[in-house]
Amino acid sequence: MxxxxxxxxxxxxxxxxxxxxxxxxxxxxxxxxxxxxxxxxxxxxxxxxxxxxxxxxxxxxxxxxxxxxxxxxxxxxxxxxxxxxxxxxxxxxxxxxxxxxxxxxxxxxxxxxxxxxxxxxxxxxxxxxxxxxTAGGRMTTQVARITSDMTVKQVLEVLRDDINSTESLARIYVVDDQGHLMGKVRLRHLTFSPWDTPITEIMQEVDITILATADQEEAAQMFSKYDMTVLPVVDEFNHLLGIITHDDVLEILEEESTEDIEKMSGIAGETSEETYLNTSIGTHFKRRFPWLFVLAVLAISSGYVMLRFEHVLSSIFLLALYLPMVVAAGGNTGGQAATMVIRAMSLGELEPGSTFKVILKELSLGLLLGLIMGASIAAITIFILPAFNPQLPEGISYTIFALAVSVSLAVQIAVSTLSGALLPIGARAIKLDPAVVAAPAITTLVDIFGMVIYFTAARTILGL
Amino acid sequence: MxxxxxxxxxxxxxxxxxxxxxxxxxxxxxxxxxxxxxxxxxxxxxxxxxxxxxxxxxxxxxxxxxxxxxxxxxxxxxxxxxxxxxxxxxxxxxxxxxxxxxxxxxxxxxxxxxxxxxxxxxxxxxxxxxxxxTAGGRMTTQVARITSDMTVKQVLEVLRDDINSTESLARIYVVDDQGHLMGKVRLRHLTFSPWDTPITEIMQEVDITILATADQEEAAQMFSKYDMTVLPVVDEFNHLLGIITHDDVLEILEEESTEDIEKMSGIAGETSEETYLNTSIGTHFKRRFPWLFVLAVLAISSGYVMLRFEHVLSSIFLLALYLPMVVAAGGNTGGQAATMVIRAMSLGELEPGSTFKVILKELSLGLLLGLIMGASIAAITIFILPAFNPQLPEGISYTIFALAVSVSLAVQIAVSTLSGALLPIGARAIKLDPAVVAAPAITTLVDIFGMVIYFTAARTILGL
The missing domain is CATH 1.25.60.10 (MgtE N-terminal domain-like)
Incomplete structure (x- = not known):
């Protein structure tokens, strides 16, 4: 092998x-x-x-x-x-x-x-x-340029010198005397056309170009959407500045995916070009600590909510059994929704105009997931919990207890799903990278919601 | 434009x-x-x-x-x-x-x-x-095949018919009469060589091929590592079966990144080829529900731990203020560690032999993060908390209370960071996809650890 x-x-x-x-x-x-x-x-x-x-x-x-x-x-x-x-x-x-x-x-x-x-x-x-x-920062200027008044023979003579320049022969671009992009010629058409063929006869139109100032991610999206080999880079007057080739695009995609994945886990700063093992402990630390610290301080709010509801928890300590579940279900559903939305944005699937459709979709999903999860947990509570003979105060049946847990779980899931979808959209609207508000930020936020929802539902439904 | x-x-x-x-x-x-x-x-x-x-x-x-x-x-x-x-x-x-x-x-x-x-x-x-x-499932068989006894002129005559077959001229492969891969010729060398040149003179060695049965991800990794345009696919006897081209690779990369990101958020099943908005609510539901349900049931264990430690929490209810923080810090650090390790695996950076290096790195990082976070939260507790005049039982000072909180936070962070790194490695060792044990699974697991660590530290240090 x-x-x-x-x-x-x-x-x-x-x-x-x-x-x-x-x-x-x-x-x-x-x-x-x-x-x-x-x-x-x-x-x-x-x-x-x-x-x-x-x-x-x-x-x-x-x-x-x-x-x-x-x-x-x-x-x-x-x-x-x-x-x-x-x-x-x-x-x-x-x-x-x-x-x-x-x-x-x-x-x-x-x-x-x-x-x-x-x-x-x-x-x-x-x-x-x-x-x-940017596209300009990624491009090479080593592109074969010819003019439209040439014949195949003249072009071949010009290009012969470029034979070892690996980036230049995939597409040969035709420019006018001011450098405006006019068309392209493929090497195969040069190879198989008679020498006296005028270039205009085998020249093809260039439909797709990219501005030098455009984001590299846009270049990668165009490449994969249009199955391109070479993407010409132009300025605002359509002067040909250079080309982006497929190996640049592979690098861009790898960089952008790594960046997205890392940001979505609360890892800050520039993605390291070094491998995981060659990156120093200090660099790893600097990238992980900031979010960790911010989120820890925020998490004290959840604790504060719990502190305020001391009397509810003290009345029925059995509520503690379901507290982590209700809180965590919010983080999990919120994280799922955020991931779907952020990925759809990265792949260029969500135009800013489609916000309403996203809200509708995630709201329906949140309600559906909340209902089914709530019903499942209610069933477990009513049919399995009594076997363990836990302590419930007089006057509170397993059924009403199950109702309180399930309602709060359903509400928490619906609210979290919607929050998970809205946060990245909101972040984009204020020009933040959607990926930074993914899982960890959403989890911390909906943890606070979860505490409030759970104890409020318990207090109201169980009359504490 | x-x-x-x-x-x-x-x-x-x-x-x-x-x-x-x-x-x-x-x-x-x-x-x-x-x-x-x-x-x-x-x-x-x-x-x-x-x-x-x-x-x-x-x-x-x-x-x-x-x-x-x-x-x-x-x-x-x-x-x-x-x-x-x-x-x-x-x-x-x-x-x-x-x-x-x-x-x-x-x-x-x-x-x-x-x-x-x-x-x-x-x-x-x-x-x-x-x-x-697999590589075989992705390849096209429309590849230009020639034999080494031909001249440039003969090859050009053979290839002329293929001029409109877009996938076949990037590289032209030389095979023997049994179809074994012998070398490659580039179109540019055909174009610029005299017609009577024997193919053997411009033929280049093929260093890199892929087996048809290899995973498509391996093909994508070879493409981006070696900056390739076309990757030849062979069987175990080195017969040329087909080629993988750069547009296949862009699709593979997009698919694999989406799959990784989705799995890492607890979204199950095959990645949809439809866009986010065109995927039905039913499909979204089916992909999100299974993990959500499993994790919710697991989260009841966290609640059970809390229930068992009722007397600790009742003795000093102020412990509730920091409980969500300690628990959540585990999820966050564990998630970060898992993400770094999973991504490094996806990019082919971690050989199975490097497990020990990963453990050493994440253990050091976990201890460092734990120490600094613990010290920060201790300082906040000692200098800021008293201003709010919260209730602590007689005989327990703010300093000893801060110590209990900080020690449990530090231990939780160290344990979670290490778990976050080990779980994906363990998953790979038993042939599971590392991405499925990412953030949600790890968070749920370390939530349980966090409850145990927090209440045990409080009981021991505060003598409850």
């Missing part, structure tokens, strides 16, 4: 680095993909990394560098002398180069920029104008 | 369908991408759909059909007569056709298969042998 041979090569590389065996290192490195080399490099200690950078071919290092996490970029580049740095930076794809320069210190950025060829420097500077998480 | 023009076309299409304006419908449909046409179709009512299928060009419908959710496939195909069905099924890409036939009733499947050309029928049947969520 091919996968096994990769694992063997990785092990051989690691062994060669550990024993400082140059020949073995070069042989194993030759066999491996740059993504695997980057993964190995990330896991080496300081001296081993020095051995790695001292012996790896300079031609292979740019691709490896582009795969490393942000925090490793500068210290890794500094292992090379200025000449080698110039070679490495010069060989990087221009979108990777711009990303890398955005991740290093200001001092290093100036120094690295000064090493670049004038045209590379200009392209890099113009890419760095865009935020890293 | 191009996006605006798409929105205008969509609105024109919807208006034309509503007013049954055939000419307007055809004009607007002409302008739109099949993904947009499918989205519009999904939102139409029954009569409008009939109008749509009666007038849309049969050549455009296969791509639209492939975008529709599973549940709509059969009823939509049944709107056409057998001749049109034959045209539509014949024009589908073979991986789409296999997917579609797996989504219809057994009766319809036989009928549709009988309409196919013999070679299409054979290809479809062989694809249907693989589960939908």
């Amino acid at each position: 091919p996968e096994d041979s990769i694992i063997l090569d990785i092990e051989a590389l690691e062994a060669a680095v550990e024993s400082r065996n140059v020949e073995g290192f070069l042989k194993a490195a030759e066999e491996l993909h740059y993504a695997d080399l980057a993964a190995v490099f990330e896991n080496l200690d300081d001296e081993e990394r020095s051995f790695f950078t001292a012996h790896i071919s300079i031609d292979r290092f740019p691709e490896i560098l582009a795969e490393l996490p942000d925090t490793l970029i500068e210290e890794t580049l500094e292992r090379f002398d200025a000449k080698a740095q110039q070679d490495i930076l010069g060989q990087l794809l221009d979108d990777d180069r711009a990303d890398i320069l955005q991740d290093v210190s200001a001092e290093a950025r100036q120094r690295y920029l000064a090493l670049l060829q004038p045209e590379d420097m200009e392209a890099t500077r113009s890419l760095m104008r865009y935020d890293e998480d | 191009p996006e605006d023009s798409i929105i205008l076309d969509i609105e024109a299409l919807e208006a034309a369908v509503e007013s049954r304006n055939v000419e307007g419908f055809l004009k607007a449909a002409e302008e739109l991408h099949y993904a947009d046409l499918a989205a519009v179709f999904e939102n139409l009512d029954d009569e409008e759909r009939s109008f749509f299928t009666a007038h849309i060009s049969i050549d455009r419908f296969p791509e639209i059909l492939a975008e529709l959710p599973d549940t709509l496939i059969e009823e939509t195909l049944e709107r056409f007569d057998a001749k049109a069905q034959q045209d539509i099924l014949g024009q589908l890409l073979d991986d789409d056709r296999a997917d579609i036939l797996q989504d219809v009733s057994a009766e319809a499947r036989q009928r549709y298969l009988a309409l196919l050309q013999p070679e299409d029928m054979e290809a479809t049947r062989s694809l249907m042998r693989y589960d939908e969520d």
Whole structure:
């Protein structure tokens, strides 16, 4: 199997680095993909990394560098002398180069920029104008541009030089003399058309483009909706600025999904580019502590409600048996509703205009879930609870006790489901990321509701 | 802006369908991408759909059909007569056709298969042998195959016929006479090489392939790790069976992320292919109810613990003020830890061998978070609580009360963080999906721990 041979090569590389065996290192490195080399490099200690950078071919290092996490970029580049740095930076794809320069210190950025060829420097500077998480920040400017007055033969001659530039031949774009995007040509049509065919004859219309300032998530949504290979990036005057390719989109999707999932669990701050195990305890701590603290302080409100209802709980302490259930059911239903709504938003399914439909759907669901859950718990209470012979004050039957529990459970579920759907929508309306109000925030909020609903229902129905 | 023009076309299409304006419908449909046409179709009512299928060009419908959710496939195909069905099924890409036939009733499947050309029928049947969520179930067999004894000119002649088959020219694979995969050729190298060049001269090695029986998630991970455009699918003897393309991977990633996110919120069952709003209340209910019910019954254990500690709570009812906080902090930290571990597993970062490292990391984090949270809450209790003049029994100072609360909070956080990390690892070890034991399950479990820890600490430290 091919996968096994990769694992063997990785092990051989690691062994060669550990024993400082140059020949073995070069042989194993030759066999491996740059993504695997980057993964190995990330896991080496300081001296081993020095051995790695001292012996790896300079031609292979740019691709490896582009795969490393942000925090490793500068210290890794500094292992090379200025000449080698110039070679490495010069060989990087221009979108990777711009990303890398955005991740290093200001001092290093100036120094690295000064090493670049004038045209590379200009392209890099113009890419760095865009935020890293916009279409412009993701695009490469290494796109094949031709004009509509050419023939197939002329285009092939122009493109021949680009043959090793991996990002440029999937689609070839036709621009006018001011750089406006006019159309596209596919390599296969160039290949199979007679040499004297005018480009206008095989040129296709470009329906779908994206503004450089648009959010990267929008680019990813367009890619998956329209099954695209390459997405052209334009400015507001329809000048072709660059392209986003499918590998950029895979990165965007992974980043955005991780970000959503983490935010939904109350994990704050930027998603780490490093793997879970390589992220330091300090970073993990800084990302988990803030929400934890805020939620803990908020949870004291739930305790305060409980304190206020001391007399209800003291009258029938058996109420404690169902208290955690009623409270927790709110967190669970609220969390489910929030997840469905947040995911639908992330996939671009919910326009702001559909708020009313969402409310109607979640309200119906909340009532349905509340009714069925309430009825189930009532049945359990009436038929099973008496077998344990628990203490109920005189005048309060199992049935009326079950009614109090079930009504509060049903109300709590309905209220929580609706809250779970509304909170992300509200967050979006005030320009917050919907994901930050997911499960933990909603759970804490509906915990407070749950306490109030439970004790109020008990007091009213049981006449305490 | 191009996006605006798409929105205008969509609105024109919807208006034309509503007013049954055939000419307007055809004009607007002409302008739109099949993904947009499918989205519009999904939102139409029954009569409008009939109008749509009666007038849309049969050549455009296969791509639209492939975008529709599973549940709509059969009823939509049944709107056409057998001749049109034959045209539509014949024009589908073979991986789409296999997917579609797996989504219809057994009766319809036989009928549709009988309409196919013999070679299409054979290809479809062989694809249907693989589960939908394996590499084999995702691949297309429409891949360009050549042999190594050809020249560039011969290859170009063979491929000329494939020019409109969108899935086949990204990579051209070289096989021997038994169909074993030998190498690949890129279209750009064919285009720019002299016609008499032997294929062996421009053939490149294929390092990375995937077994047809491998999970689709593995295919997606390889794509994003190795920045691939096309991933060849082979059997255990290295016969080339098909390819997975980048648009398949986008679908896989979206499906898997949605599935993870939903499972992590206690939503059960298959992820719906329909959008949130188009999924029925019944389906939503069926996916949310099961976990909700199980967790509610489990939560009664928490209540039981509370019932058993009645005397502790009755002695100092002020303990109720912090009870929800201590319990909830467990759910929150446990949820965070579980999320980090589950996501790291999904991204392929955690090998089964790294369990010990994960335990060490989460244990340190749990202790650190517990200590800092405990100290913060102790400070709040000692300096702020007395201002509200709450009742504490004689002989119990604010300091010793704060100590009891803080110690239980710290222990609860440490225990919950570790549980949150261990549960998904344990689930994977017994071949369960780690995502199902996320937030809701962990919260319910650590709620029970929290009650026990809190009341035990209070009883011991406060001498109740």
